[in-house]
Amino acid sequence: MADTDLVIEEKKEVQATGESTRDVPVFVPAVDIYESENSLTLVADMPGVPMENVDIDLDSDQLTIRGRAPQHEEKGKALFKEYTYGDYYRQFTLSSDIDRERIQASMKDGVLKLVLPKAEAAKPRKITVMSS
Amino acid sequence: MAIFRYPNWRWPDIPGALEDFERARRQMDRLLSVFTGGSSSPASSGVFPPLIVAEDENTIYVEAEIPGIKAEDLDISIVGRTLTLSGERKAEETPNVNYHRRERKWGSFRKALTLPEEVNTEAVKAECKNGVLKLLLPKPEHVKPRKITIEGE
Numbered sequence: 001m002a003d004t005d006l007v008i009e010e011k012k013e014v015q016a017t018g019e020s021t022r023d024v025p026v027f028v029p030a031v032d033i034y035e036s037e038n039s040l041t042l043v044a045d046m047p048g049v050p051m052e053n054v055d056i057d058l059d060s061d062q063l064t065i066r067g068r069a070p071q072h073e074e075k076g077k078a079l080f081k082e083y084t085y086g087d088y089y090r091q092f093t094l095s096s097d098i099d100r101e102r103i104q105a106s107m108k109d110g111v112l113k114l115v116l117p118k119a120e121a122a123k124p125r126k127i128t129v130m131s132s
Numbered sequence: 133m134a135i136f137r138y139p140n141w142r143w144p145d146i147p148g149a150l151e152d153f154e155r156a157r158r159q160m161d162r163l164l165s166v167f168t169g170g171s172s173s174p175a176s177s178g179v180f181p182p183l184i185v186a187e188d189e190n191t192i193y194v195e196a197e198i199p200g201i202k203a204e205d206l207d208i209s210i211v212g213r214t215l216t217l218s219g220e221r222k223a224e225e226t227p228n229v230n231y232h233r234r235e236r237k238w239g240s241f242r243k244a245l246t247l248p249e250e251v252n253t254e255a256v257k258a259e260c261k262n263g264v265l266k267l268l269l270p271k272p273e274h275v276k277p278r279k280i281t282i283e284g285e
Contacts, residue, residue, distance in 0.1 A: 075186055084158075
């Protein structure tokens with residue numbers, strides 16, 4: 001067991017309204033972004049969003065992630081609520097060149113994983129020194 | 133005026149009252165965060181995972197947001213009227229990478245909840261889909277409300 005205790009990170013609502021036409025709150029998903037030699041990987045928590053409701057859009061260097069929560073059926077009478085259902089929205093500006101053709105997205109247990117492979121030009125190149 | 137503590141206390145039976153209250157609370161939090169420097173105190177218990185609890189005549193519904201937690205890393209137990217959720221959210225193994233952002237949290241958790249009613253532990257159903265755990269806790273026959281018909285002459 002890890003020695004850190006998980007606490008609730010209260011969902012943050014998007015401050016500038018994303019001009020949503022649905023009457024649901026829009027949250028900022030928590031993300032991890034890491035870079036390896038060949039790719040940039042983005043991991044986002046979007047609980048309650050099924051795979052088919054995720055929209056990923058890359059327009060020049062602007063990456064937009066949108067997750068739409070399905071209509072929530074209220075069952076019974078609520079006794080207490082520690083979270084709210086809602087959509088997710090977040091935008092990033094990418095710094096390195098991305099190979100758009102090979103972007104991979106997967107969704108598992110409410111976590112989106114986006115692998116953005118770097119374009120050949122942006123990869124670090126090893127230069128071998130030739131001996132004369 | 134009498135103030136009742138949970139579980140005797142119930143939300144008033146107005147449709148959408150809880151949602152309206154939630155919305156008002158979030159707006160208030162946002163307003164107050166200007167003065168407190170962004171740290172608003174949530175109305176929740178602060179213990180992971182966040183829950184939604186509801187009930188009707190026959191069933192208690194418990195939902196929890198647990199993104200990225202596999203079914204085998206989660207333990208659900210019911211002893212008497214206490215429901216306990218415990219487990220661990222594991223960090224992804226990522227060798228040889230540089231992190232630009234690390235906002236997702238991991239670690240172990242344990243949360244206990246006193247249910248408003250006894251439940252039939254034999255018939256509990258659990259489902260985990262898209263990072264949301266849904267528990268259906270049926271109430272045993274003796275706690276269900278019984279309708280009493282008045283016999284006419």
